[in-house]
Amino acid sequence: MVALCGVAAFAVNVSHAADKPNIIYILADDLGYGDLGCFGQKKILTPNIDQLCAKGMKFTNHHSGSTVCAPSRAVLLTGKHTGHCTVRGNGSKHNLRDGHEDVTIAEVLKGAGYHTAMIGKAGTGCNVSPGQPNRKGFDYFYGFNGHGPAHHYFPPVVYRNEREIHFAKNKNHTGDTYIHDEFMREVMHYLDEHGKTERPFFLHYAAMIPHASLVAPEEWVAKYRGKVKEEKQVSRGNYARCDEPKATFAGMVSRLDWEVGEIMSKLDDLGVAENTLVIFTSDNGPHSAGGNKAEWFNSNGILRGEKRDLFEGGVRVPMIAHWQGRIEAGSTTDHLSAFWDVMPTLCELAEMESPLGIDGISFLPTLLGKSDQQKQHEYLYWEFYERGGKRAALTHKWKAVQLNMNNGGDSIRLFDINADPTEQYDVAKNHPEVVANFRSIFDQAHTSSPLIQWRKR
Structure with missing residues (x-):
């Protein structure tokens, strides 16, 4: 029997959830359509994501919720496009509402018996109060409550649920704790803790990379030093100084690729790869900020525009879906889809009805190779x-x-x-x-x- 997902409080049904798949949704920040090898990138190495694509499904016509961060993520979580979603821009006032006015994917899946977590950059708004991700359905949260601080890879403070976590030696641009190291420790710990329980989990890993500032550990910058001709940029605004912007940007993308590889290896080690849907994508088109230029690596591929444009380069994003044994390896689809389709897709996967009034259409039939059953968008x-x-x-x-x-x-x-x-x-x-x-x-x-x-x- 399909459970009803409306705006009422969601009662957790753990016993019925045991046969449902785990879900990991990895969201890169400002990664362009052309930044991955499997989408045409020639200079930046992304072997783990390319392998994910080779063993999964490549979406060539998938689109983000918006052309900047906050509205794109709010669209993802609520299933409503920017003509209807509460959050339509960046800025401190643009946050999802508490209560049942803005129902999120996490609330739906929690009601279906899932344990839910978000690690990284809060997708529930630009500047939310401590604990707000928890109030919007995430059982566990670790990361940035504000998108302003999330420009910096050495933050003095992040949050674990409602509690501040301090890094005394971090000064935004410098320090001894690179926040993505902490993110990965959190992700690995979460998978160890929840990977073998009877209760399925939904992990939303909202990575910062490759959003400016341009900062990466030395081992990742070194991979490209001398292999790219540097073009130093003078104007960086409030971003970190970077004298090797090309090598650093490429190193950041390769670092993210390594993280994806670590996550997939962990699923294999835990023996849950066959019961875990993994989706990888980006929140909008590539950026030219903090010393970076999207044109250096042809980050938007053949597409026109980049972040803050509504041409395809600003909103068409790479997407890969992997589910061992369920999604056909090496498959490709040009199904027209967008972030607001994720909500109904995961609702269908969890045997829940979608909230009323959303704009999305489930692409689960496409994932499972049932294209003849796939409904289409009018626009x-x-x-x-x-x-x-x-x-x-x-x-x-x-x-x-x-x-x-x-x-x-x-x-x-x-x-x-x-x-x-x-x-x-x-x-x-x-x-x-x-x-x-x-x-x-x-x-x-x-x-x-x-x-x-x-x-x-």
Whole structure:
């Protein structure tokens, strides 16, 4: 019998959960579509993630919740795109609401009998109060409550649930505790503790890498020193000084790749790989910040744009799904999907009904090789309020982008995304009926928000 997942309190049913798979969702930070070897990267080595892809399913048409961090993660956790989600931008006021107004994946899975954990960067908001991830369904949390501090790899303070964890010698840019070392210790300990219990677990590992600042342990920078021609950047803002930005960025990605390898090895050691779904992806497109330039490593592949753009380079992200014995090894899908599909996918996996009012469609049939049973989106939609304000929508053939929304909006640009995946040729004048349809989609997909609006000048 399928359990109902609404907005009421979730009663944990541990006994019924024993036959359900574990779930690990690994979320990189600002990793571009082209930053992995299995997605075309030529200079940065990612053998563990490439192996994950070779033994799993590669999604070539998957999209993030937004083009920056906070709304993208909120979309992931709630199953609502940025036209409906509470969190639609970065900033201290953009947090999921306590109570049952913003139901998260963790709350759903906890109600299905899962033990739930989030390690890394809190996805429930930009600056949440201590314990707020716990109140949004995570039994265990370790990491950053604020996204501002999460720019630094040597933080003086992180949180374990509601308790502050101090690193006395850390000064944001320097110190003796590289926070990703702590993250990995937490991940490994969590897997040791929960990997062999009868109760399934949901682990959301929200990594910082490769978000600026550009900082990596020496052993990872050394792998690329002398192999890349450095182009030092002067403007770094509040980020750490980095005199080897190319080697450091590449080293950060390779460090993340090593972490994925460690997680997969741990699952093998525990004997639970066959009962664990692992998903790896990124929260938005690649960044040019802190001394980095996305163009150095062709981080967006052939796609136009990067972080803070609504062209494909800002929102199309690499995704890999691995489930030994259940997902066909070496398979590839171009199924049109997005972060808001994760909620219904995991609900279906856990035999729970999705919360009412979400925008996602489960892609579990695709994962299990049942493409004939896969429902399709009519469109995907994004809205973003920085850099003049912009909105975009995507169908299986067309991509529409409208800029300058704070001044009433420019003319809608239209791209035949199949014939022109680089979004170079605006064909709006040739297809007025398609443009009119997208204008209707924009109106349909957007609801007003008390937190943020287009700023009419």
